[in-house]
Amino acid sequence: MALATALNAEHRALGARMTDFGGWDMPLHYGSQIEEHHRVRRDAGVFDVSHMLAVDVEGDNALAFLDRLLSNRTSKLTTPGKALYSCMLRDDGGILDDLIVYRLSATRFRLVVNAGTAEKDLRWIQSQPDLPTISPRRDLAMLAVQGPRSRQKTWQALPKTKTISETLPLFSAAQTGDWLIARTGYTGEEGFEIMLPIADAVPAWRTLLAGEVGPIGLAARDTLRLEAGMNLYGQDMDEQVSPMEAGLAWTVDLSTPRAFVGRAALESRAPRFKMIGLVLLDKGVLRAHQRVVTSMGEGEITSGTFGPTLSQSIALARLPLATQMGDVVDVDIRGRLLKARVVKYPFVRHGRVLVTSTC
Amino acid sequence: MNNPAHLKYATSHEWARIEDDGTVSVGITDHAQEQLGDVVFVEAPAVGKKITQGKECGVVESVKAAADIFAPLSGEVVAINDDLGGAPEKLNADPYGAWMFRVRPDNIAELERLMDAASYAKTVAEDGH
Numbered sequence: 001m002a003l004a005t006a007l008n009a010e011h012r013a014l015g016a017r018m019t020d021f022g023g024w025d026m027p028l029h030y031g032s033q034i035e036e037h038h039r040v041r042r043d044a045g046v047f048d049v050s051h052m053l054a055v056d057v058e059g060d061n062a063l064a065f066l067d068r069l070l071s072n073r074t075s076k077l078t079t080p081g082k083a084l085y086s087c088m089l090r091d092d093g094g095i096l097d098d099l100i101v102y103r104l105s106a107t108r109f110r111l112v113v114n115a116g117t118a119e120k121d122l123r124w125i126q127s128q129p130d131l132p133t134i135s136p137r138r139d140l141a142m143l144a145v146q147g148p149r150s151r152q153k154t155w156q157a158l159p160k161t162k163t164i165s166e167t168l169p170l171f172s173a174a175q176t177g178d179w180l181i182a183r184t185g186y187t188g189e190e191g192f193e194i195m196l197p198i199a200d201a202v203p204a205w206r207t208l209l210a211g212e213v214g215p216i217g218l219a220a221r222d223t224l225r226l227e228a229g230m231n232l233y234g235q236d237m238d239e240q241v242s243p244m245e246a247g248l249a250w251t252v253d254l255s256t257p258r259a260f261v262g263r264a265a266l267e268s269r270a271p272r273f274k275m276i277g278l279v280l281l282d283k284g285v286l287r288a289h290q291r292v293v294t295s296m297g298e299g300e301i302t303s304g305t306f307g308p309t310l311s312q313s314i315a316l317a318r319l320p321l322a323t324q325m326g327d328v329v330d331v332d333i334r335g336r337l338l339k340a341r342v343v344k345y346p347f348v349r350h351g352r353v354l355v356t357s358t359c
Numbered sequence: 360m361n362n363p364a365h366l367k368y369a370t371s372h373e374w375a376r377i378e379d380d381g382t383v384s385v386g387i388t389d390h391a392q393e394q395l396g397d398v399v400f401v402e403a404p405a406v407g408k409k410i411t412q413g414k415e416c417g418v419v420e421s422v423k424a425a426a427d428i429f430a431p432l433s434g435e436v437v438a439i440n441d442d443l444g445g446a447p448e449k450l451n452a453d454p455y456g457a458w459m460f461r462v463r464p465d466n467i468a469e470l471e472r473l474m475d476a477a478s479y480a481k482t483v484a485e486d487g488h
Contacts, residue, residue, distance in 0.1 A: 017396075033422055034397040034448075219396065223422060285400055285420040306399040306422050334418070334425075 005050035022116030033219035045216035059132030089262030141201035146191035157211035188228025229345030247275030277345035368479035
Protein backbone atom coordinates (compact mmCIF):
# COMPACT_ATOMS: atom_id res chain seq x y z
CA MET A 1 0.00 0.00 0.00
CA ALA A 2 1.51 3.26 -1.13
CA LEU A 3 1.61 6.30 1.13
CA ALA A 4 -0.51 9.26 0.10
CA THR A 5 0.15 12.95 0.69
CA ALA A 6 -2.57 15.34 1.81
CA LEU A 7 -2.96 16.35 -1.85
CA ASN A 8 -3.48 12.87 -3.28
CA ALA A 9 -7.17 13.42 -4.05
CA GLU A 10 -6.33 16.77 -5.65
CA HIS A 11 -3.87 15.11 -8.04
CA ARG A 12 -6.40 12.44 -8.97
CA ALA A 13 -9.13 15.03 -9.49
CA LEU A 14 -6.80 16.81 -11.94
CA GLY A 15 -6.42 13.57 -13.90
CA ALA A 16 -2.78 13.02 -12.97
CA ARG A 17 -1.01 9.85 -14.02
CA MET A 18 0.18 8.48 -10.68
CA THR A 19 3.35 6.54 -9.91
CA ASP A 20 5.10 5.00 -6.94
CA PHE A 21 8.01 7.12 -5.75
CA GLY A 22 9.90 6.05 -2.65
CA GLY A 23 6.80 4.24 -1.41
CA TRP A 24 4.52 7.23 -2.09
CA ASP A 25 1.69 7.47 -4.61
CA MET A 26 2.71 10.62 -6.47
CA PRO A 27 1.71 12.48 -9.65
CA LEU A 28 4.01 11.76 -12.60
CA HIS A 29 2.34 14.32 -14.84
CA TYR A 30 -1.04 15.95 -15.40
CA GLY A 31 -1.05 15.53 -19.18
CA SER A 32 2.25 16.57 -20.72
CA GLN A 33 5.51 16.55 -18.81
CA ILE A 34 7.14 18.73 -21.46
CA GLU A 35 4.48 21.43 -21.11
CA GLU A 36 4.89 21.27 -17.34
CA HIS A 37 8.67 21.61 -17.72
CA HIS A 38 8.28 24.72 -19.92
CA ARG A 39 5.73 26.19 -17.55
CA VAL A 40 8.30 26.15 -14.74
CA ARG A 41 11.07 27.58 -16.96
CA ARG A 42 8.85 30.33 -18.37
CA ASP A 43 6.15 31.09 -15.80
CA ALA A 44 5.32 29.31 -12.53
CA GLY A 45 4.44 25.82 -11.38
CA VAL A 46 3.76 24.07 -8.09
CA PHE A 47 4.95 20.63 -7.01
CA ASP A 48 3.57 18.57 -4.16
CA VAL A 49 6.77 17.53 -2.38
CA SER A 50 5.06 16.44 0.83
CA HIS A 51 6.63 13.00 0.46
CA MET A 52 9.91 14.50 1.63
CA LEU A 53 10.30 14.45 5.39
CA ALA A 54 11.08 17.41 7.63
CA VAL A 55 12.94 16.43 10.78
CA ASP A 56 13.36 18.98 13.57
CA VAL A 57 16.51 18.80 15.66
CA GLU A 58 16.31 20.76 18.90
CA GLY A 59 18.45 21.25 21.97
CA ASP A 60 21.42 23.12 23.35
CA ASN A 61 23.63 20.53 21.68
CA ALA A 62 21.75 20.57 18.33
CA LEU A 63 24.39 22.61 16.48
CA ALA A 64 27.28 20.51 17.74
CA PHE A 65 25.30 17.38 16.86
CA LEU A 66 24.69 18.51 13.28
CA ASP A 67 28.29 19.66 12.84
CA ARG A 68 29.27 16.08 13.57
CA LEU A 69 26.43 14.43 11.61
CA LEU A 70 26.74 16.31 8.30
CA SER A 71 29.61 16.75 5.85
CA ASN A 72 28.78 20.40 5.27
CA ARG A 73 29.25 22.63 8.31
CA THR A 74 25.97 23.64 9.95
CA SER A 75 27.75 26.23 12.08
CA LYS A 76 28.22 28.24 8.85
CA LEU A 77 24.55 29.13 9.41
CA THR A 78 25.26 32.04 11.72
CA THR A 79 21.74 33.49 11.81
CA PRO A 80 18.26 31.97 12.01
CA GLY A 81 16.71 31.52 8.56
CA LYS A 82 19.91 30.45 6.81
CA ALA A 83 19.95 27.13 4.96
CA LEU A 84 22.63 24.76 3.71
CA TYR A 85 22.76 21.80 1.34
CA SER A 86 24.69 18.83 2.70
CA CYS A 87 25.29 15.12 2.50
CA MET A 88 24.97 12.79 5.45
CA LEU A 89 27.72 10.17 5.25
CA ARG A 90 28.46 6.73 6.58
CA ASP A 91 31.74 6.17 8.41
CA ASP A 92 33.27 4.94 5.13
CA GLY A 93 32.30 8.16 3.32
CA GLY A 94 29.38 6.64 1.36
CA ILE A 95 26.40 8.96 1.00
CA LEU A 96 23.40 8.03 3.18
CA ASP A 97 21.34 10.93 1.88
CA ASP A 98 21.48 14.50 0.66
CA LEU A 99 19.41 17.08 2.50
CA ILE A 100 18.86 20.72 3.32
CA VAL A 101 19.37 21.95 6.87
CA TYR A 102 17.63 25.14 8.00
CA ARG A 103 18.56 27.08 11.10
CA LEU A 104 15.29 28.06 12.76
CA SER A 105 16.76 29.46 16.00
CA ALA A 106 19.91 29.20 18.11
CA THR A 107 18.90 25.74 19.29
CA ARG A 108 16.41 24.55 16.68
CA PHE A 109 17.17 23.23 13.19
CA ARG A 110 15.17 21.49 10.48
CA LEU A 111 16.44 18.85 8.09
CA VAL A 112 14.51 18.02 4.92
CA VAL A 113 15.38 14.54 3.70
CA ASN A 114 14.38 12.39 0.74
CA ALA A 115 11.20 10.30 0.85
CA GLY A 116 12.78 6.98 -0.02
CA THR A 117 15.52 7.31 2.59
CA ALA A 118 13.52 8.94 5.41
CA GLU A 119 13.17 5.86 7.62
CA LYS A 120 16.81 4.84 7.12
CA ASP A 121 17.92 8.41 7.88
CA LEU A 122 15.89 8.51 11.09
CA ARG A 123 17.35 5.21 12.28
CA TRP A 124 20.85 6.48 11.50
CA ILE A 125 20.31 9.81 13.23
CA GLN A 126 18.75 8.17 16.29
CA SER A 127 21.73 5.82 16.61
CA GLN A 128 24.22 8.69 16.98
CA PRO A 129 25.66 9.73 20.37
CA ASP A 130 24.73 12.92 22.27
CA LEU A 131 21.29 13.02 20.73
CA PRO A 132 19.25 16.25 20.84
CA THR A 133 15.46 16.01 20.50
CA ILE A 134 14.62 14.55 17.06
CA SER A 135 11.08 15.20 15.82
CA PRO A 136 9.93 13.89 12.43
CA ARG A 137 7.34 16.41 11.21
CA ARG A 138 4.81 14.12 9.56
CA ASP A 139 2.25 16.81 10.41
CA LEU A 140 3.66 19.04 7.65
CA ALA A 141 2.96 19.17 3.93
CA MET A 142 5.41 20.72 1.48
CA LEU A 143 4.81 22.69 -1.72
CA ALA A 144 7.52 23.88 -4.11
CA VAL A 145 6.48 26.89 -6.20
CA GLN A 146 9.08 27.41 -8.91
CA GLY A 147 9.61 29.54 -12.00
CA PRO A 148 10.44 33.13 -12.97
CA ARG A 149 6.96 34.33 -11.91
CA SER A 150 6.63 32.03 -8.91
CA ARG A 151 7.34 34.56 -6.21
CA GLN A 152 4.91 37.17 -7.57
CA LYS A 153 2.21 34.54 -8.00
CA THR A 154 2.81 33.09 -4.54
CA TRP A 155 2.46 36.51 -2.96
CA GLN A 156 -0.78 37.12 -4.84
CA ALA A 157 -2.28 33.74 -4.00
CA LEU A 158 -1.00 33.48 -0.43
CA PRO A 159 -0.66 37.09 0.79
CA LYS A 160 0.53 36.11 4.25
CA THR A 161 3.80 34.91 2.72
CA LYS A 162 4.60 38.28 1.17
CA THR A 163 5.95 40.42 4.01
CA ILE A 164 8.29 37.76 5.33
CA SER A 165 9.60 36.54 1.99
CA GLU A 166 9.91 39.72 -0.10
CA THR A 167 13.46 40.44 0.99
CA LEU A 168 14.43 36.83 1.65
CA PRO A 169 17.93 36.10 0.27
CA LEU A 170 18.59 32.93 -1.75
CA PHE A 171 18.87 29.79 0.36
CA SER A 172 17.13 31.38 3.33
CA ALA A 173 13.82 30.78 5.05
CA ALA A 174 11.36 32.71 7.18
CA GLN A 175 8.50 31.64 9.44
CA THR A 176 5.01 32.99 9.66
CA GLY A 177 2.94 31.18 12.26
CA ASP A 178 3.48 27.49 11.60
CA TRP A 179 4.47 28.02 7.95
CA LEU A 180 8.09 28.06 6.83
CA ILE A 181 8.82 29.75 3.50
CA ALA A 182 12.23 28.97 2.00
CA ARG A 183 13.87 30.42 -1.11
CA THR A 184 15.09 27.04 -2.28
CA GLY A 185 14.18 24.53 -4.95
CA TYR A 186 15.19 21.73 -7.28
CA THR A 187 14.65 23.26 -10.71
CA GLY A 188 17.37 25.88 -11.28
CA GLU A 189 14.68 28.55 -11.24
CA GLU A 190 13.59 31.22 -8.79
CA GLY A 191 11.04 30.06 -6.24
CA PHE A 192 9.94 28.95 -2.83
CA GLU A 193 9.56 25.75 -0.91
CA ILE A 194 6.76 26.10 1.61
CA MET A 195 6.32 23.82 4.61
CA LEU A 196 2.86 24.11 6.12
CA PRO A 197 0.47 22.15 8.35
CA ILE A 198 -1.32 19.35 6.51
CA ALA A 199 -4.67 21.01 7.18
CA ASP A 200 -3.52 24.06 5.16
CA ALA A 201 -2.24 22.06 2.19
CA VAL A 202 -5.43 21.67 0.12
CA PRO A 203 -6.55 25.31 0.44
CA ALA A 204 -3.02 26.56 -0.37
CA TRP A 205 -2.75 24.23 -3.38
CA ARG A 206 -6.15 25.28 -4.74
CA THR A 207 -5.41 28.97 -4.23
CA LEU A 208 -2.12 28.64 -6.11
CA LEU A 209 -3.80 26.82 -9.01
CA ALA A 210 -6.53 29.48 -9.10
CA GLY A 211 -3.70 32.03 -9.31
CA GLU A 212 -2.50 30.38 -12.53
CA VAL A 213 0.33 28.41 -11.04
CA GLY A 214 0.37 25.13 -12.96
CA PRO A 215 0.48 21.73 -11.24
CA ILE A 216 3.78 19.98 -12.04
CA GLY A 217 4.50 16.27 -11.66
CA LEU A 218 7.60 14.27 -10.82
CA ALA A 219 8.43 13.64 -14.50
CA ALA A 220 9.03 17.34 -15.15
CA ARG A 221 10.75 17.63 -11.77
CA ASP A 222 13.30 15.14 -13.06
CA THR A 223 14.01 16.94 -16.36
CA LEU A 224 14.15 20.30 -14.58
CA ARG A 225 16.60 19.12 -11.92
CA LEU A 226 18.77 17.31 -14.46
CA GLU A 227 19.02 20.39 -16.71
CA ALA A 228 19.86 22.31 -13.52
CA GLY A 229 22.64 19.79 -12.85
CA MET A 230 21.26 18.66 -9.51
CA ASN A 231 21.88 15.13 -8.26
CA LEU A 232 19.08 12.71 -7.48
CA TYR A 233 19.71 10.45 -4.51
CA GLY A 234 19.59 6.75 -5.36
CA GLN A 235 20.46 7.49 -8.95
CA ASP A 236 23.44 9.88 -9.13
CA MET A 237 24.74 8.94 -5.70
CA ASP A 238 24.15 6.37 -3.00
CA GLU A 239 25.96 4.62 -0.14
CA GLN A 240 28.53 3.18 -2.54
CA VAL A 241 29.94 6.55 -3.64
CA SER A 242 31.47 9.48 -1.79
CA PRO A 243 30.54 13.13 -2.33
CA MET A 244 33.93 13.57 -4.02
CA GLU A 245 32.83 11.06 -6.66
CA ALA A 246 29.35 12.55 -7.07
CA GLY A 247 30.29 16.13 -7.98
CA LEU A 248 29.55 17.22 -4.42
CA ALA A 249 33.03 18.10 -3.12
CA TRP A 250 31.74 21.68 -2.74
CA THR A 251 29.34 20.49 -0.04
CA VAL A 252 32.09 18.93 2.08
CA ASP A 253 33.52 21.49 4.47
CA LEU A 254 37.12 20.66 5.38
CA SER A 255 38.02 24.26 6.26
CA THR A 256 38.09 23.58 10.00
CA PRO A 257 39.39 20.58 11.99
CA ARG A 258 35.73 19.62 12.73
CA ALA A 259 35.30 15.88 13.19
CA PHE A 260 32.27 14.74 11.17
CA VAL A 261 31.07 11.28 10.27
CA GLY A 262 32.94 10.05 7.21
CA ARG A 263 35.71 12.65 7.28
CA ALA A 264 38.57 10.25 7.96
CA ALA A 265 37.43 8.03 5.10
CA LEU A 266 37.12 10.97 2.67
CA GLU A 267 40.62 12.14 3.54
CA SER A 268 42.18 8.72 3.05
CA ARG A 269 40.18 7.32 0.15
CA ALA A 270 41.05 8.57 -3.34
CA PRO A 271 38.07 9.18 -5.65
CA ARG A 272 37.65 6.45 -8.30
CA PHE A 273 35.85 8.59 -10.84
CA LYS A 274 34.28 12.00 -11.29
CA MET A 275 30.84 13.26 -12.16
CA ILE A 276 30.59 15.19 -15.41
CA GLY A 277 27.87 16.36 -17.78
CA LEU A 278 27.26 14.92 -21.24
CA VAL A 279 25.48 16.40 -24.23
CA LEU A 280 24.54 13.91 -26.94
CA LEU A 281 25.82 14.97 -30.36
CA ASP A 282 24.06 12.20 -32.32
CA LYS A 283 20.32 11.60 -32.38
CA GLY A 284 18.83 9.59 -29.53
CA VAL A 285 18.29 9.82 -25.79
CA LEU A 286 20.86 9.21 -23.05
CA ARG A 287 19.58 7.05 -20.19
CA ALA A 288 20.78 5.94 -16.78
CA HIS A 289 23.16 2.93 -16.79
CA GLN A 290 24.30 3.33 -20.39
CA ARG A 291 27.98 2.55 -20.79
CA VAL A 292 30.34 5.38 -21.69
CA VAL A 293 33.56 4.63 -23.55
CA THR A 294 36.43 7.13 -23.40
CA SER A 295 40.10 7.02 -24.34
CA MET A 296 40.82 6.99 -20.59
CA GLY A 297 38.55 4.04 -19.77
CA GLU A 298 34.88 3.31 -19.30
CA GLY A 299 32.20 5.01 -17.26
CA GLU A 300 28.46 5.00 -16.76
CA ILE A 301 25.57 7.39 -17.08
CA THR A 302 23.77 7.89 -13.77
CA SER A 303 20.91 10.09 -15.04
CA GLY A 304 20.01 10.80 -18.63
CA THR A 305 17.05 12.34 -20.37
CA PHE A 306 15.87 14.56 -23.16
CA GLY A 307 16.17 18.13 -21.90
CA PRO A 308 13.09 20.04 -23.04
CA THR A 309 14.72 23.48 -22.61
CA LEU A 310 17.85 22.34 -24.46
CA SER A 311 15.93 20.32 -27.06
CA GLN A 312 18.64 17.72 -26.86
CA SER A 313 19.65 14.83 -24.69
CA ILE A 314 21.83 15.38 -21.63
CA ALA A 315 23.19 13.24 -18.84
CA LEU A 316 25.20 13.10 -15.65
CA ALA A 317 27.88 10.42 -15.83
CA ARG A 318 30.66 8.86 -13.78
CA LEU A 319 33.79 9.00 -15.90
CA PRO A 320 37.48 8.33 -15.38
CA LEU A 321 39.27 11.06 -13.40
CA ALA A 322 41.41 12.02 -16.41
CA THR A 323 38.36 12.96 -18.52
CA GLN A 324 38.54 16.58 -19.67
CA MET A 325 35.85 19.11 -20.51
CA GLY A 326 35.29 19.18 -24.25
CA ASP A 327 36.27 15.53 -24.74
CA VAL A 328 34.10 13.59 -27.14
CA VAL A 329 33.12 10.17 -25.79
CA ASP A 330 31.05 7.23 -27.04
CA VAL A 331 27.84 6.14 -25.36
CA ASP A 332 26.54 2.62 -25.90
CA ILE A 333 22.87 3.06 -26.78
CA ARG A 334 21.33 -0.34 -27.52
CA GLY A 335 24.57 -1.66 -28.94
CA ARG A 336 25.43 1.39 -31.05
CA LEU A 337 28.16 3.83 -30.04
CA LEU A 338 26.89 7.41 -30.28
CA LYS A 339 28.96 10.55 -29.76
CA ALA A 340 28.56 12.81 -26.74
CA ARG A 341 30.55 15.80 -25.53
CA VAL A 342 31.81 16.23 -21.98
CA VAL A 343 30.56 19.53 -20.55
CA LYS A 344 30.35 21.42 -17.29
CA TYR A 345 26.94 21.38 -15.66
CA PRO A 346 24.44 22.95 -14.81
CA PHE A 347 23.08 22.85 -18.34
CA VAL A 348 20.35 25.44 -17.66
CA ARG A 349 19.98 28.09 -14.97
CA HIS A 350 17.20 30.69 -14.66
CA GLY A 351 15.74 29.76 -18.01
CA ARG A 352 19.06 30.25 -19.79
CA VAL A 353 20.92 27.51 -21.63
CA LEU A 354 24.54 27.43 -20.39
CA VAL A 355 25.94 24.73 -22.66
CA THR A 356 25.67 23.87 -26.30
CA SER A 357 26.78 20.80 -28.15
CA THR A 358 29.56 22.83 -29.74
CA CYS A 359 31.06 24.45 -26.62
CA MET B 360 -10.04 5.22 -26.11
CA ASN B 361 -10.94 5.45 -29.76
CA ASN B 362 -9.17 2.87 -31.90
CA PRO B 363 -10.23 3.16 -35.55
CA ALA B 364 -12.14 0.10 -36.76
CA HIS B 365 -10.37 -0.14 -40.12
CA LEU B 366 -6.91 -0.75 -38.55
CA LYS B 367 -5.25 -3.94 -37.34
CA TYR B 368 -3.51 -4.03 -33.97
CA ALA B 369 -0.53 -5.94 -32.54
CA THR B 370 -0.27 -7.00 -28.89
CA SER B 371 2.94 -4.92 -28.80
CA HIS B 372 0.78 -1.81 -29.47
CA GLU B 373 1.53 -1.07 -33.13
CA TRP B 374 -1.24 -0.51 -35.66
CA ALA B 375 -1.25 -1.40 -39.37
CA ARG B 376 -3.35 0.11 -42.15
CA ILE B 377 -3.63 -1.11 -45.76
CA GLU B 378 -3.22 1.78 -48.20
CA ASP B 379 -4.76 2.06 -51.68
CA ASP B 380 -1.43 1.19 -53.32
CA GLY B 381 -1.19 -2.08 -51.42
CA THR B 382 1.48 -0.91 -48.99
CA VAL B 383 0.82 -1.01 -45.25
CA SER B 384 1.34 1.98 -42.93
CA VAL B 385 2.54 1.32 -39.39
CA GLY B 386 2.24 3.47 -36.27
CA ILE B 387 1.82 3.18 -32.52
CA THR B 388 -1.54 3.08 -30.78
CA ASP B 389 -3.16 5.73 -28.66
CA HIS B 390 -2.59 3.49 -25.65
CA ALA B 391 1.12 3.19 -26.49
CA GLN B 392 1.64 6.94 -26.82
CA GLU B 393 -0.24 7.54 -23.59
CA GLN B 394 1.92 5.02 -21.72
CA LEU B 395 5.12 6.50 -23.16
CA GLY B 396 4.28 10.14 -22.51
CA ASP B 397 5.91 12.92 -24.52
CA VAL B 398 7.71 11.40 -27.50
CA VAL B 399 11.02 13.10 -28.36
CA PHE B 400 12.74 10.77 -30.83
CA VAL B 401 11.62 8.26 -33.43
CA GLU B 402 13.92 5.78 -35.12
CA ALA B 403 12.10 4.06 -37.98
CA PRO B 404 13.69 1.27 -40.05
CA ALA B 405 15.51 2.57 -43.13
CA VAL B 406 13.86 2.51 -46.54
CA GLY B 407 14.79 -0.73 -48.26
CA LYS B 408 15.17 -2.68 -45.05
CA LYS B 409 13.49 -6.07 -44.81
CA ILE B 410 11.52 -6.50 -41.61
CA THR B 411 9.95 -9.60 -40.08
CA GLN B 412 6.62 -9.84 -38.30
CA GLY B 413 7.07 -9.78 -34.54
CA LYS B 414 10.73 -8.70 -34.71
CA GLU B 415 12.16 -5.38 -33.46
CA CYS B 416 12.46 -2.84 -36.24
CA GLY B 417 12.63 0.59 -34.61
CA VAL B 418 12.53 2.63 -31.43
CA VAL B 419 10.32 5.34 -30.04
CA GLU B 420 11.84 7.35 -27.21
CA SER B 421 9.82 9.53 -24.88
CA VAL B 422 11.30 11.74 -22.20
CA LYS B 423 10.55 8.88 -19.83
CA ALA B 424 11.54 5.72 -21.68
CA ALA B 425 12.64 3.97 -24.84
CA ALA B 426 10.21 1.50 -26.44
CA ASP B 427 11.05 -1.02 -29.16
CA ILE B 428 8.79 -1.10 -32.18
CA PHE B 429 7.96 -4.59 -33.46
CA ALA B 430 7.08 -5.15 -37.10
CA PRO B 431 3.35 -5.95 -37.34
CA LEU B 432 4.04 -7.75 -40.62
CA SER B 433 6.93 -8.86 -42.82
CA GLY B 434 8.07 -7.00 -45.90
CA GLU B 435 10.28 -4.26 -47.27
CA VAL B 436 10.19 -0.73 -45.89
CA VAL B 437 9.26 1.60 -48.77
CA ALA B 438 8.82 4.93 -46.96
CA ILE B 439 9.35 6.58 -43.61
CA ASN B 440 7.41 9.56 -42.30
CA ASP B 441 9.98 12.37 -42.42
CA ASP B 442 7.65 14.72 -40.51
CA LEU B 443 8.36 12.79 -37.33
CA GLY B 444 12.06 13.67 -37.41
CA GLY B 445 11.36 17.32 -36.69
CA ALA B 446 8.07 16.80 -34.84
CA PRO B 447 8.07 13.49 -32.97
CA GLU B 448 5.32 14.86 -30.70
CA LYS B 449 2.89 14.15 -33.55
CA LEU B 450 2.85 10.57 -32.28
CA ASN B 451 1.21 11.91 -29.12
CA ALA B 452 -1.11 14.41 -30.78
CA ASP B 453 -2.38 12.18 -33.58
CA PRO B 454 -1.33 8.56 -33.06
CA TYR B 455 -3.53 7.20 -35.86
CA GLY B 456 -2.60 9.94 -38.31
CA ALA B 457 1.14 9.95 -37.62
CA TRP B 458 2.35 6.80 -39.37
CA MET B 459 5.99 5.85 -38.79
CA PHE B 460 6.82 3.85 -41.91
CA ARG B 461 5.24 1.98 -44.83
CA VAL B 462 5.89 -1.63 -45.78
CA ARG B 463 5.41 -3.54 -49.03
CA PRO B 464 4.11 -6.77 -47.49
CA ASP B 465 5.55 -10.18 -48.31
CA ASN B 466 2.24 -11.77 -47.48
CA ILE B 467 -0.75 -9.59 -46.73
CA ALA B 468 -2.46 -12.55 -45.04
CA GLU B 469 -0.08 -12.03 -42.09
CA LEU B 470 -2.37 -9.20 -41.04
CA GLU B 471 -4.96 -11.82 -40.08
CA ARG B 472 -2.75 -12.68 -37.10
CA LEU B 473 -3.31 -9.17 -35.72
CA MET B 474 -6.31 -8.02 -33.70
CA ASP B 475 -9.26 -5.92 -34.69
CA ALA B 476 -10.11 -2.76 -32.74
CA ALA B 477 -12.51 -4.49 -30.36
CA SER B 478 -10.07 -7.28 -29.43
CA TYR B 479 -7.27 -4.77 -28.98
CA ALA B 480 -9.41 -2.59 -26.71
CA LYS B 481 -10.18 -5.69 -24.64
CA THR B 482 -6.47 -6.62 -24.38
CA VAL B 483 -5.59 -3.14 -23.21
CA ALA B 484 -8.38 -3.18 -20.63
CA GLU B 485 -7.20 -6.56 -19.33
CA ASP B 486 -3.67 -5.18 -18.93
CA GLY B 487 -5.20 -3.12 -16.16
CA HIS B 488 -4.08 0.22 -17.54
